[in-house]
Amino acid sequence: xxxxxxxxxxxxxxxxxxxxxxxxxxxxxxxxxxxxxxxxxxxxxxxxxxxxxxxxxxxxxxxxxxxxxxxxxxxxxxxxxxxxxxxxxxxxxxxxxxxxxxxxxxxxxxxxxxxxxxxxxxxxxxxxxxxxxxxxxxxxxxxxxxxxxxxxxxxxxxxxxxxxxxxxxxxxxxxxxxxxxxxxxxxxxxxxxxxxxxxxxxxxxxxxxxxxxxxxxxxxxxxxxxxxxxxxxxxxxxxxxxxxxxxxxxxxxxxxxxxxxxxxxxxxxxxxxxxxxxxxxxxxxxxxxxxxxxxxxxxxxxxxxxxxxxxxxxxxxxxxxxxxxxxxxxxxxxxxxxxxxxxxxxxxxxxxxxxxxxxxxxxxxxxxxxxxxxxxxxxxxxxxxxxxxxxxxxxxxxxxxxxxxxxxxxxxxxxxxxxxxxxxxxxxxxxxxxxxxxxxxxxxxxxxxxxxxxxxxxxxxxxxxxxxxxxxxxxxxxxxxxxxxxxxxxxxxxxxxxxxxxxxxxxxxxxxxxx
Numbered sequence: 001x002x003x004x005x006x007x008x009x010x011x012x013x014x015x016x017x018x019x020x021x022x023x024x025x026x027x028x029x030x031x032x033x034x035x036x037x038x039x040x041x042x043x044x045x046x047x048x049x050x051x052x053x054x055x056x057x058x059x060x061x062x063x064x065x066x067x068x069x070x071x072x073x074x075x076x077x078x079x080x081x082x083x084x085x086x087x088x089x090x091x092x093x094x095x096x097x098x099x100x101x102x103x104x105x106x107x108x109x110x111x112x113x114x115x116x117x118x119x120x121x122x123x124x125x126x127x128x129x130x131x132x133x134x135x136x137x138x139x140x141x142x143x144x145x146x147x148x149x150x151x152x153x154x155x156x157x158x159x160x161x162x163x164x165x166x167x168x169x170x171x172x173x174x175x176x177x178x179x180x181x182x183x184x185x186x187x188x189x190x191x192x193x194x195x196x197x198x199x200x201x202x203x204x205x206x207x208x209x210x211x212x213x214x215x216x217x218x219x220x221x222x223x224x225x226x227x228x229x230x231x232x233x234x235x236x237x238x239x240x241x242x243x244x245x246x247x248x249x250x251x252x253x254x255x256x257x258x259x260x261x262x263x264x265x266x267x268x269x270x271x272x273x274x275x276x277x278x279x280x281x282x283x284x285x286x287x288x289x290x291x292x293x294x295x296x297x298x299x300x301x302x303x304x305x306x307x308x309x310x311x312x313x314x315x316x317x318x319x320x321x322x323x324x325x326x327x328x329x330x331x332x333x334x335x336x337x338x339x340x341x342x343x344x345x346x347x348x349x350x351x352x353x354x355x356x357x358x359x360x361x362x363x364x365x366x367x368x369x370x371x372x373x374x375x376x377x378x379x380x381x382x383x384x385x386x387x388x389x390x391x392x393x394x395x396x397x398x399x400x401x402x403x404x405x406x407x408x409x410x411x412x413x414x415x416x417x418x419x420x421x422x423x424x425x426x427x428x429x430x431x432x433x434x435x436x437x438x439x440x441x442x443x444x445x446x447x448x449x450x451x452x453x454x455x456x457x458x459x460x461x462x463x464x465x466x467x468x469x470x471x472x473x474x475x476x477x478x479x480x481x482x483x484x485x486x487x488x489x490x491x492x493x494x495x496x497x498x499x500x501x502x503x504x505x506x507x508x509x510x511x512x513x514x515x
């Protein structure tokens with residue numbers, strides 16, 4: 001990643017936003033540390049203060065004592081230097097899948113963003129080591145499972161600490177390799193962690209926060225895409241555009257809901273009433289789409305605030321105040337804000353999946369789609385009898401939606417008492433973040449299926465109503481779909497198209513709304 005053309009993202013100069021982390025995660029930005037003397041002096045002050053305390057035989061949690069409920073165990077001076085290595089060693093018990101490259105980069109970025117605050121007592125060498133992992137794209141293999149979200153993401157972050165010290169494995173240039181081998185190849189010297197640096201790396205919320213940044217951006221895009229899909233489905237179903245009237249929505253002015261309705265008006269580019277003058281009201285999944293998507297749209301700014309505050313915070317324990325020369329013992333490793341944000345986000349996104357699933361059920365059903373063939377089949381004449389259109393696709397969408405809804409159970413209410421009742425109230429923030437990403441993944445699959453249905457349904461609608469047109473951006477996106485997704489006249493497997501469209505959504509391929 002050292003050849004990325006964009007200017008690097010400078011850590012320590014200014015607070016980061018979600019998009020900064022996502023840019024690093026997706027490989028469009030690299031990382032650098034603030035080169036100013038002011039920054040380096042601030043970092044050095046904390047490390048020097050800790051050194052002086054040690055020389056004066058000061059008692060520092062996690063430096064001259066054991067960890068957690070072992071804080072009453074004093075470490076003999078001769079063994080203090082070994083303590084950080086023991087911390088990341090015995091936490092090497094993670095299981096489950098490994099975080100993917102984007103997720104791993106986001107985790108490294110989140111940890112670095114916290115440590116450059118200058119309240120963790122770490123050295124410049126540690127910060128430079130983390131920045132080097134990002135710059136050279138050396139990705140620790142981090143198991144996804146094993147964190148309860150307080151004392152932070154101890155077990156998954158132990159894999160970051162170990163790699164900085166030349167231990168365990170990394171993903172480098174697409175291959176799994178020993179960390180020591182890759183560091184040597186790049187001319188990077190493994191660290192020997194200073195006192196407190198093991199805690200500083202591991203005792204924080206970087207895994208849940210990094211994953212939350214990725215989840216937020218993908219959820220924001222899904223809110224936009226679900227709006228565009230609703231416009232398509234409204235035309236396919238020959239629906240009533242008056243449901244999104246500006247005066248109507250001014251009477252219930254939730255900002256996100258207003259925004260979704262305005263986007264729908266721009267996509268529909270028409271106030272034409274339904275062809276059937278007696279049908280004044282469409283079913284809820286069409287008529288109330290702004291009310292469903294709007295809840296997600298309204299929540300996104302609030303959730304951004306929670307995530308970005310966590311991202312730019314010092315969230316390990318203890319914190320070091322080099323100005324007042326104090327060691328501050330607290331609980332900033334607790335990931336409650338991220339847990340709440342992710343539990344909320346997965347609920348909101350799953351509701352959008354459910355909305356799209358219900359819209360698909362309408363447009364494939366000849367009883368409700370107002371003149372279109374059953375299952376949106378494009379077959380005609382004698383061939384119609386053996387072709388089934390999007391019948392199976394609708395079943396798959398139902399399955400993905402059901403699984404997304406099942407995943408909305410909040411993780412944060414399942415606090416466990418761990419570590420001899422020292423960690424007796426924990427956040428489960430990392431589990432919530434992983435759950436949110438899974439719900440988002442399933443909803444992206446639903447949206448991919450809906451894109452196929454939109455391409456098919458709009459072609460069929462225009463066979464009987466040539467005037468069924470859309471606004472410019474919506475029409476242009478439809479044209480792109482038509483060049484890449486073949487019309488389904490004869491039954492064919494759709495999985496290749498679906499996988500391509502899921503990749504398009506995650507890229508993302510289309511710019512949706514300039515508001």
